[in-house]
Amino acid sequence: MTTxxxxxxxxxxxxxxxxxxxxxxxxxxxxxxxxxxxxxxxVVVLTVLVGYPLGRGIYLSFTDxxxxxxxxxxxxxxxxxxxxxxxxxxxxxxxxxxxxxxYSRLTWTVVWTASCVFLHYTIxxxxxxxxxxxxxxxxxxxxxxxxxxxxxAFVATFSWxxxxxxxxxxxxxxxxxxxxxxxxxxGDETLQKLSAVAVNVWLGVPFMMVAILGGLQSIPAELxxxxxxxxxxxxxxxxxxxxxxxRPVSGTVILLGVIWTFNMFQVIYLLxxxxxxxxxxxxxxxxxxxxxxxxxxxxxxxxxxxxxxxxLLVFAVFYRRMLSRQESVR
Amino acid sequence: xxxxSPGTTGPAKSRPRGERSRGVSVALHTALIVASLVSVFPVLxxxxxSLRGRDGWQEPTKFVGFELSNYTHILNNTExxxxxxxxxxxxxxxxxxxxxxxxxxxxxxxxxxxxxxRPLMWTFLVVQMFPMAVLIVPLYNILGRLELLDSYTxxxxxxxxxxxxxxxxMLKGYFDTIPAEIDEAGRVDGLxxxxxxxxxxxxxxxxxxxxxxxxxxxxxxGEVAFATQFMSSEKHxxxxxxxxxxVGQQKAEWGLMTAAAVLITVPAGLxxxxxxxxxxxxxxxxxxxx
Numbered sequence: 189m190t191t192x193x194x195x196x197x198x199x200x201x202x203x204x205x206x207x208x209x210x211x212x213x214x215x216x217x218x219x220x221x222x223x224x225x226x227x228x229x230x231v232v233v234l235t236v237l238v239g240y241p242l243g244r245g246i247y248l249s250f251t252d253x254x255x256x257x258x259x260x261x262x263x264x265x266x267x268x269x270x271x272x273x274x275x276x277x278x279x280x281x282x283x284x285x286x287x288x289x290x291y292s293r294l295t296w297t298v299v300w301t302a303s304c305v306f307l308h309y310t311i312x313x314x315x316x317x318x319x320x321x322x323x324x325x326x327x328x329x330x331x332x333x334x335x336x337x338x339x340x341a342f343v344a345t346f347s348w349x350x351x352x353x354x355x356x357x358x359x360x361x362x363x364x365x366x367x368x369x370x371x372x373x374x375g376d377e378t379l380q381k382l383s384a385v386a387v388n389v390w391l392g393v394p395f396m397m398v399a400i401l402g403g404l405q406s407i408p409a410e411l412x413x414x415x416x417x418x419x420x421x422x423x424x425x426x427x428x429x430x431x432x433x434x435r436p437v438s439g440t441v442i443l444l445g446v447i448w449t450f451n452m453f454q455v456i457y458l459l460x461x462x463x464x465x466x467x468x469x470x471x472x473x474x475x476x477x478x479x480x481x482x483x484x485x486x487x488x489x490x491x492x493x494x495x496x497x498x499x500l501l502v503f504a505v506f507y508r509r510m511l512s513r514q515e516s517v518r
Numbered sequence: 519x520x521x522x523s524p525g526t527t528g529p530a531k532s533r534p535r536g537e538r539s540r541g542v543s544v545a546l547h548t549a550l551i552v553a554s555l556v557s558v559f560p561v562l563x564x565x566x567x568s569l570r571g572r573d574g575w576q577e578p579t580k581f582v583g584f585e586l587s588n589y590t591h592i593l594n595n596t597e598x599x600x601x602x603x604x605x606x607x608x609x610x611x612x613x614x615x616x617x618x619x620x621x622x623x624x625x626x627x628x629x630x631x632x633x634x635x636r637p638l639m640w641t642f643l644v645v646q647m648f649p650m651a652v653l654i655v656p657l658y659n660i661l662g663r664l665e666l667l668d669s670y671t672x673x674x675x676x677x678x679x680x681x682x683x684x685x686x687x688m689l690k691g692y693f694d695t696i697p698a699e700i701d702e703a704g705r706v707d708g709l710x711x712x713x714x715x716x717x718x719x720x721x722x723x724x725x726x727x728x729x730x731x732x733x734x735x736x737x738x739x740g741e742v743a744f745a746t747q748f749m750s751s752e753k754h755x756x757x758x759x760x761x762x763x764x765v766g767q768q769k770a771e772w773g774l775m776t777a778a779a780v781l782i783t784v785p786a787g788l789x790x791x792x793x794x795x796x797x798x799x800x801x802x803x804x805x806x807x808x
Contacts (some may be wrong), residue, residue, distance in 0.1 A: 216633065217800065221625050222710075222711045222712065223626045223630040223635075224632065224634070226623060226625060226626035226639060226712075227622070227623040227626045229619045229629070230619055230620060230622075230682060230683075231638075233619050233678060233682050234641065234679075234683065237675060237676075238645055238653070238679050238683075240647070241652075241653045241657050241660060241661075241679075242648075242653065244656040244659070244660070245652050245655060245656045246656060248656065258659065263702050274665060315550075315553055319550070321546065322718075323543070323547070329550045329553075331791070332554040332557060332558050333550075333553060333554055334791075334794060335558055336560075336561075337794070338783070338786065338787035339561060339786075339787065340736070340740035340758075340783065340786055341740050342559065342740055343585060343740075343779045343782055343783055346761060346775055347560050347564045347776070347779060348576065349562075349765070350775070351563060352563070353772075355576075356575060356772075357578065358577045358578035361578050361579045362579075365579075390556070390557070390560070393557075433606060447646065449648075451649040451650070451651075453649075453650060453742060453743050454740070454743075457742065458741070458742065458762070471649075471651075472649045475649070476650075476651055476654065476743060479651075479654060479655050479658075480747055486659070489651065489654075490652075490655050490656070493651035493652035493653075494652060496649045496651060497647065497649060500647045500649075501644065501647065504643070504644070
């Protein structure tokens with residue numbers, strides 16, 4: 189905090205020497221106490237429900253805690269914890285590739301996120317551009333296209349599993365009519381991944397579409413008219429009027445999209461199944477499986493969780509910086 | 519923008535602005551019809567299968583044997599209604615708690631510049647980035663020690679960790695759209711900061727509160743990971759957990775699953791369509807104005 193002392197026409201308080209730390213703290217409290225009182229409930233809730241578990245998660249990732257050595261109560265007997273502090277061991281094991289397939293999973297997670305968000309955004313933008321014109325049945329199209337958003341994700345995922353079913357699925361029934369053999373959509377590794385992306389794209393496009401449509405409508409029509417008067421082609425208008433006008437909306441929805449998709453648990457977990465090891469798992473579902481299947485490896489799961497969080501944080505910081513740099517260039 | 523002299527005329531146009539040729543119109547409608555079909559088909563298909571009786575799903579291309587047996591079966595012979603009630607209680611609890619706690623903070627962050635303002639905004643954003651994988655193990659252990667596993671309270675508290683930062687973020691965006699002059703008028707008329715918030719801003723923000731609440735309700739309604747691990751007895755399952763029991767490793771009661779899916783989606787979908795217009799505005803508003 190700076191105590192502003194203006195050089196010309198100093199206010200009466202300017203006479204006073206720079207106040208002591210305690211006085212300044214009190215003065216700051218006097219001006220801001222109601223703001224602090226208003227945020228207090230949230231701070232308490234966040235500390236208890238997020239801060240403390242996060243701290244414990246970080247701690248667990250430095251230990252070798254698992255189901256067998258963690259403190260628990262069976263009936264009336266309380267068994268104390270016996271896990272030990274192992275330092276950076278877990279991180280070393282994961283990052284050096286000794287344990288599991290961190291890098292292959294990371295690659296797939298990044299590919300999954302990038303392809304989903306790319307498709308969400310481009311399809312959403314395309315549909316929004318189409319819907320932004322004056323035409324018949326516009327509101328009908330809008331309702332129909334938003335429909336996937338209204339379906340809870342777990343319901344939608346189960347429905348798609350039924351559609352993808354190898355033996356009785358409707359997709360293969362159509363293919364059979366066309367003379368193609370049955371395809372094991374959810375069995376084969378590559379097809380599994382493609383199916384998962386398809387389901388997630390189906391689920392996510394409506395949000396992008398509605399958000400971008402809102403952005404499109406906030407671009408003043410005069411800008412387009414002016415560009416048209418100046419002889420800009422439709423492509424030039426799109427490139428130099430529409431896209432820059434969408435930038436604030438795009439920035440937010442892409443950031444949200446990346447975070448949501450990176451952490452998208454339901455689609456992968458419910459579509460590909462809780463079955464044995466599969467290469468189509470993303471980091472989040474793998475971490476979940478570590479914690480709750482077989483011998484519960486709490487430490488390993490916590491390590492993965494912290495790594496995921498760090499990756500997202502780094503991304504968010506760079507992304508925001510990139511956006512603000514673009515902003516200042518303009 | 520290219521600087522052209524005012525005298526230059528643009529390319530000659532045969533149509534007035536805003537009109538389009540027949541070919542373009544056909545292409546436009548075709549594209550939209552195809553997209554609509556893709557988006558509607560799975561939903562209609564599920565409704566269709568649910569009306570086909572218990573084994574109808576094995577013949578997905580036949581249009582015979584319509585009956586309501588799937589619906590009567592899940593309503594009478596399964597715990598579906600219990601799960602439905604559980605989901606409603608838990609989602610409502612998380613929503614009410616989340617909105618109540620978050621409202622004042624959203625207002626403070628929107629109107630006042632105080633030390634800790636920026637870190638708090640960052641926290642709201644960062645916490646939304648938390649993968650459930652970070653919190654699920656510690657929360658599981660902590661709730662286990664407090665004997666709150668397999669209870670409504672435990673799951674409601676867990677969902678608050680998701681809904682509170684989210685609600686605060688959304689509400690901040692909404693409060694930003696209410697002109698600050700209203701606050702000033704209230705202050706001039708002698709209201710305290712709390713009075714301004716409580717008697718002027720909250721009533722004005724009712725649509726925002728509704729949308730925020732609705733969104734956190736839907737999030738809790740569809741949450742799978744926490745519910746699957748934390749609720750272990752069938753009596754306490756939420757819908758997301760219960761639905762998994764229809765289609766497990768051994769059995770595949772797709773007929774029942776689809777009927778349940780329809781019953782889950784209809785109420786959520788109806789409310790959704792009422793709220794969706796405001797939803798995106800709230801979501802993106804918080805982000806664009808840091």
